[in-house]
Amino acid sequence: MKETDAIFENVREARERAASDSTCLRLSLDTKAKVKIGPFSRGGRSRHRVRACDHDMHPEALLVPLGILELTRGGESIQQLNILFGQSRETSDFIVDGLEQWWTRRSTAHPGVRKLQISLDNGPEISSARTQFLKRLVAFSDRHHLQIELVYYPPYHSKYNPVERCWGILEEHWNGALLESIPTALNWAKTMTWHRVQPLVDLVTHTYDKGVRLTRSAFRPIANRLKRHSTLPKWSLTIHPA
Numbered sequence: 001m002k003e004t005d006a007i008f009e010n011v012r013e014a015r016e017r018a019a020s021d022s023t024c025l026r027l028s029l030d031t032k033a034k035v036k037i038g039p040f041s042r043g044g045r046s047r048h049r050v051r052a053c054d055h056d057m058h059p060e061a062l063l064v065p066l067g068i069l070e071l072t073r074g075g076e077s078i079q080q081l082n083i084l085f086g087q088s089r090e091t092s093d094f095i096v097d098g099l100e101q102w103w104t105r106r107s108t109a110h111p112g113v114r115k116l117q118i119s120l121d122n123g124p125e126i127s128s129a130r131t132q133f134l135k136r137l138v139a140f141s142d143r144h145h146l147q148i149e150l151v152y153y154p155p156y157h158s159k160y161n162p163v164e165r166c167w168g169i170l171e172e173h174w175n176g177a178l179l180e181s182i183p184t185a186l187n188w189a190k191t192m193t194w195h196r197v198q199p200l201v202d203l204v205t206h207t208y209d210k211g212v213r214l215t216r217s218a219f220r221p222i223a224n225r226l227k228r229h230s231t232l233p234k235w236s237l238t239i240h241p242a
Contacts, residue, residue: 007154007235014117014151014236022074024115028163029068029099029126031090032170037061039180061182064090065170066098066204069163069194071119073110081166081199082106083189087182091208092125092133096140098204103144105200115147121158128152128234131214135222141239152235166194 018026036059064086070078082105084098107113120126126133128150141148153160173192179185182203190201214222229236 001155003232003235004154004157007152007232008157010229010232010236011119011151011153011160014119014149018072018115018117019075021115023112024117025073025110025113026071026117026119027068028071028119028161029066029095030120030158030161030163031095031123031125032065032067032167034090035063035065035085035179035185037063037179037182037185039178060180061087063087063182063185064094065167065189066095067163067166068099068102069166070106071162073113079195080106080197081163081194082202083170083199084202084204085182085186085189086204086206086208088206088208089210090125091210091212092130092136093212094204094206094208095126096133096136097206100140101202101204103140105202107144114145115149117149117151119151119153119161121161122152122155122235123158128228128237131219131222132212134226134239135214135219138222138225138239141241145241147241148239150237150239154235166199169194 015026018024038059066084066086068082068084070080070082072078082102084101086094086098088094122128124130128134137148140146158164170189170192174185174188177188179188186201186203190198192199225239227238227240
């Protein structure tokens with residue numbers, strides 16, 4: 001893709017802006033593949049030598065993990081991982097509800113923050129063209145009086161998004177464990193570490209419908225609230241609170 005270098009340069013410039021602004025909290029956000037809940041283990045045996053199912057055709061539940069990694073505030077490194085597990089579908093509404101739940105829990109830890117700079121890939125539910133996602137973010141910005149900057153990585157380069165590295169640590173941490181119930185999965189997630197810090201883990205219990213989108217006329221006032229990058233409008237945009 002011919003714009004790849006320019007997109008990466010925009011990511012670098014955004015990171016430098018955040019580092020020089022003490023009111024800006026830089027985040028990395030992404031979801032992970034669904035986690036099947038049940039007595040399953042590869043090879044049919046758990047790490048505790050308990051018999052387990054080698055096939056997982058009928059999971060008792062599915063969890064949708066959403067990771068929000070607090071990277072820096074101004075020039076200060078934070079590296080606090082937050083994992084929110086949904087019990088429904090990976091949708092724009094689930095992701096923004098997770099963001100709401102995270103900020104409700106963590107806002108007191110970040111007094112003076114007026115901006116969120118969010119690094120993310122351009123997945124279908126968080127795309128800069130997803131109308132429901134942008135509508136929900138505008139409402140989030142207005143409700144909490146926060147400026148939100150979305151900084152996207154190029155296509156097929158999501159591995160550079162810092163939160164992606166956390167998922168590998170989680171998989172290694174609970175590999176071989178029997179995630180036979182939702183509380184068991186959450187407890188395993190709570191005991192992993194990222195930069196020697198345990199994550200903050202929450203459950204999102206709402207049920208979500210897929211395919212929610214706005215008509216062109218309904219989206220127009222939302223589009224007017226988006227300040228897109230002059231040369232990379234798809235890959236960088238800012239929402240200012242009303």
